[in-house]
Amino acid sequence: MEFFLQLFIQGLSVGFLYALAALGFVIIFKSSSVLNLAHGEIMAIGAFIFLIFSSWLKLPIPIAFLLTLAGSFALGFIIERLFLRPLIGEALIYVIMLTVGMAAMFKGLMLFIFGGNLFSYPDFLPKYLSIQWGAIHIPPVYTASLMIGLIFLAIFGLFFKYSSQGIYMRSVADNQTAALSLGVHVRRVFALSWAIAALVCAMSGIILGVMNGINVHEISHMGLKVFPVVILGGLESIAGAIIGGIIIGLLETFTGGYISTALREVVPYIVLVLILLVKPYGLFGLVEIERV
């Protein structure tokens, strides 16, 4: 029973992390319907920026954190301007392959600069975040990831629902031409959504770095885990990303705990294929209606 609870808590916090990573993905998809395969690499870049600020330059943690967020926000703008903008109106496969090319570039650059070693942050999380409850021990990282995850998800939920920029984004996602004719600055919306997505990616990259250490290969591999999550939840839905993240996180840790660690890596994808066969647009995704 204790083992079960321990796994449950671990799965929950891993799930929140997935949800957070999926959030950046959903933001990009919602506004520009670009499937970003460089997601994991952008996460890794965020984690490394934080590493530079916090342990190499030895800045205080809150300042380092804010600087990282600002840096990744700028990175998102640059990515959109340099790579994505020339491709507006091109076929889907080109946009996807462009993000694949971007992923290879970023990964090569990071390996060039930092190498394939495992880095770790200085221990900065306060001890009172660690929870001891009977025999169950919850390390501070999990509590922190749960809290940050909840805060960010709430902020973005509200942002999309009430702020004018959020409404612009939704309108662009819904119908680009109609939004354009109603005076929405579509290019700015794209740029902003990439910037926000990069910021969220950096967040989840940092949390992942605190949890497992920072390694280029590992974090960028995590970017692919996002796909089962977003498909389960539906590509356009933030609530879906949260629920999908938690389901996949629990599924993974339980498979890893009770069956085998090797199966843990593929279980999300097996679930994904099954979901796609039964419910192609996920739990909360919009069903596309097409006319010729």
Added chain:
Amino acid sequence: MKKLKFHPCGNFKEEYEKELTIFETDFGRLWMWIGIFILFLIIPFICKPYSLYIINNIGIAAIAAIGLNLLIGYTGQISLGHGAFFGVGAYAAAILATSLKFPFWLSVPSAGVIAALVGMVFGIPSARLKHLYLLIATLAGQFIIQYLFVQWESLTRGAEGISLPRATFFGLHIKGDRPFFYVIFICFVIMTWIAVNLVRSRYGRAFIAIRDNDRAAEGMGIPLFRYKLLSFAISSFYAGVAGGLSAYYIGSITPEPFTLFLSIEFIAMIIIGGLGSIPGSIFGTIFIMVLNEVLSGATEFFMNLSAFTGVALTIAPLREFVFGLAIVLFIIFEPRGLAEVWRIIRSSFRLWPFSY
């Protein structure tokens, strides 16, 4: 003697047959025969063993790339699982050759058929899914197959791998680079010939209709699901044959090469070569393989200069960077790929000096 035909200075096609023809002029056909002559009678004898090894690998990859182009470029169904299908072909050939003692000439086509069946299984989601969702479904296929390669030890012997017996063809031992060159490139020519003729047949036209607008294609009476599955099967067959050939060529297989990166490399080949173009897939394959060779050659060059050994170790990851950069630059500046560059060069020669 038949009169030789030249290129007209415009698009004057009066019969459907003229539009379907592969070679517009007799010169095209002549050049093809010259090309085949050079390929089979000159290249194997002037190349060093190492360059022959690279050329053989290009031939194998080109077969898989042509198959993938039939799926992505002609039918418009994106697959991220082709590295795995290639692996299925390699494993099928190895297992058939070792446990069932299939001869070489039988095990390679059967590997293609098995890969085609697996490809069809992972093509089933295409009945309901399109675009992104299908892409993610094939990505899942890639990971599941990769997992099976490592974990299904009774069949694939896990990480240990399988070594294949020597390939024999009617009592003839095929060993070394030169005999394999003939085997690979005879397969390559046959497969290219099939692909070129397939795309101008009834099936190829149905594929193109599905790519351009699947709802309209359905409205015109093309059974979508059947044709999409057919496309998956054909392209996986190509990947499987290529995989089987590469298993025999290398002599032993392990699960490591058949990763997502291989799938991405195949897609990069056809994007750089040009989607929806058979010669394009070949150009793209040559480009990627030569790029790989140049980059590893550069790394090795720095390795050998003792002063720069440190430099060499640090620039090794830049190979991946350059690979990504090549994809990005091609997509931004020449999305139609090398096939389009080739077409522009050709027509500028043809129209010279009045190229307006």
